[in-house]
Amino acid sequence: MTDTPRFHQHYQSQATQHPEQMDAFWMPFSANRQFKQKPRLLASAEGMYYKTTDGREILDGTGGLWCCNAGHGRRRIIDAVQQQIATLDFAPTFQMGHPLPFILAERLAEIAPAGLNKVFFTNSGSESVDTALKIAIAYHRARGEGQRTRLIGREKGYHGVGFGGISVGGLPNNRKWYGPGLPGVDHLRHTLDIGRNGFNRGLPQHGLELAEDLERLVALHDASTIAAVIIEPISGSAGVILPPEGYLKRIREICDKYGILLIFDEVITGYGRVGKAFAAQRFGVTPDLITTAKGLSNGSVPMGAVFVRDRVHEAFMSGPEHMIDLFHGYTYSGHPLACAAALATLDIYAEENLFEKAIELESYWEDGLHALKGLPNVVDIRNFGLIGAIELASRQGQPGSRAYDVFSNCFHEKDALIRVTGDVIALSPPLILEKQHIDALFSRIADAIRETD
Numbered sequence: 001m002t003d004t005p006r007f008h009q010h011y012q013s014q015a016t017q018h019p020e021q022m023d024a025f026w027m028p029f030s031a032n033r034q035f036k037q038k039p040r041l042l043a044s045a046e047g048m049y050y051k052t053t054d055g056r057e058i059l060d061g062t063g064g065l066w067c068c069n070a071g072h073g074r075r076r077i078i079d080a081v082q083q084q085i086a087t088l089d090f091a092p093t094f095q096m097g098h099p100l101p102f103i104l105a106e107r108l109a110e111i112a113p114a115g116l117n118k119v120f121f122t123n124s125g126s127e128s129v130d131t132a133l134k135i136a137i138a139y140h141r142a143r144g145e146g147q148r149t150r151l152i153g154r155e156k157g158y159h160g161v162g163f164g165g166i167s168v169g170g171l172p173n174n175r176k177w178y179g180p181g182l183p184g185v186d187h188l189r190h191t192l193d194i195g196r197n198g199f200n201r202g203l204p205q206h207g208l209e210l211a212e213d214l215e216r217l218v219a220l221h222d223a224s225t226i227a228a229v230i231i232e233p234i235s236g237s238a239g240v241i242l243p244p245e246g247y248l249k250r251i252r253e254i255c256d257k258y259g260i261l262l263i264f265d266e267v268i269t270g271y272g273r274v275g276k277a278f279a280a281q282r283f284g285v286t287p288d289l290i291t292t293a294k295g296l297s298n299g300s301v302p303m304g305a306v307f308v309r310d311r312v313h314e315a316f317m318s319g320p321e322h323m324i325d326l327f328h329g330y331t332y333s334g335h336p337l338a339c340a341a342a343l344a345t346l347d348i349y350a351e352e353n354l355f356e357k358a359i360e361l362e363s364y365w366e367d368g369l370h371a372l373k374g375l376p377n378v379v380d381i382r383n384f385g386l387i388g389a390i391e392l393a394s395r396q397g398q399p400g401s402r403a404y405d406v407f408s409n410c411f412h413e414k415d416a417l418i419r420v421t422g423d424v425i426a427l428s429p430p431l432i433l434e435k436q437h438i439d440a441l442f443s444r445i446a447d448a449i450r451e452t453d
């Protein structure tokens with residue numbers, strides 16, 4: 001404990017100098033060269049705001065990275081993690097256990113869709129996705145259908161960075177840089193259709209027929225070879241693509257017809273983002289597995305969880321005794337600190353009714369967002385729950401560059417944190433936000449859009 005002040009003094013004061021001039025850190029996903037010219041360094045965070053190393057307060061329009069649903073610097077989470085690390089810092093994850101993941105899994109089963117009462121812990125969204133894909137394939141083998149190994153994702157889908165995730169994902173960049181990925185993977189078309197659904201509020205009215213792509217792939221590959229379909233109910237990284245009215249229900253029906261497992265990747269939609277614990281509940285469609293991470297621990301300690309339908313789990317438990325139930329896990333599955341953070345996070349969500357609050361604010365959010373229609377270069381606006389997207393026209397020959405300029409202007413001049421993905425500004429604020437934050441966020445974004453050519 002006596003080391004704590006020393007740590008802060010020592011390292012935080014170094015961090016306020018010029019870390020961007022240090023050379024050893026290979027930044028994830030960032031254009032390092034660009035970052036070094038105009039660094040964006042965060043030093044601390046509380047409530048709806050980040051503070052930069054030069055002392056500016058930045059309004060958080062992205063919940064960190066779709067993680068910090070309860071806002072920043074929550075005392076309850078801090079206390080839980082501090083107490084836990086002082087009590088039990090680590091426990092081996094197999095042939096051994098500690099109480100917290102058992103307790104946490106019970107709590108999670110309470111908020112999960114009915115029938116998904118088994119929880120497998122991971123450390124990230126990517127790990128949750130690979131875990132779910134492996135469970136799906138192994139489930140069919142455990143039932144004597146080992147030939148069902150094919151996986152189906154969607155074009156533009158994002159399922160993290162593991163080889164399973166990039167294979168079922170549909171980002172061309174991953175194929176370009178990392179090769180073809182897993183064999184035996186196919187893709188449905190995505191559902192973005194600005195031509196027919198542009199500036200629609202809530203779910204798109206057109207595009208239900210795209211669900212029939214699954215029938216087409218079943219006809220092509222034969223159902224007996226297909227293990228699972230994985231879908232983001234609302235995709236974020238592809239630029240916030242919403243499911244057309246009835247689309248997810250139709251996908252569920254086709255999966256049921258052919259004994260194919262349905263996986264919802266709820267890494268960004270889980271834990272209240274759309275006004276229920278999971279988008280599955282909001283859409284009234286129950287998948288067989290749900291992958292989650294991010295909001296599970298409010299972004300504070302890395303953690304992911306895969307929810308599994310009871311009957312899928314049962315297929316593993318009813319095999320011969322000498323069989324290992326699922327040959328899969330991580331050194332840090334159900335890590336004591338992550339469990340402590342997640343339990344404290346779930347307490348906050350429940351006590352502050354944050355999921356319900358998202359529903360209450362949804363129409364105010366929607367009105368504020370759609371008021372940006374008519375600004376220069378805005379070609380579409382999309383919203384659902386406390387998610388928003390503003391799509392800008394591409395600059396000729398430089399896709400994404402205009403949105404990036406808006407993002408950079410927001411951060412450096414307007415003190416607002418937004419996210420860009422391609423030509424889309426994606427918004428996912430902490431669920432603790434108030435109307436005044438919504439007003440401030442949209443007014444700053446509007447000014448930044450006006451100032452960008």
Ligand code: PMP
Binds near residue numbers: 125232236267
């Ligand atoms: N799935 C989806 C839908 C995501 O949006 C993300 C991350 N944004 C991931 C998986 C991967 O999560 P992580 O970065 O924690 O590995």
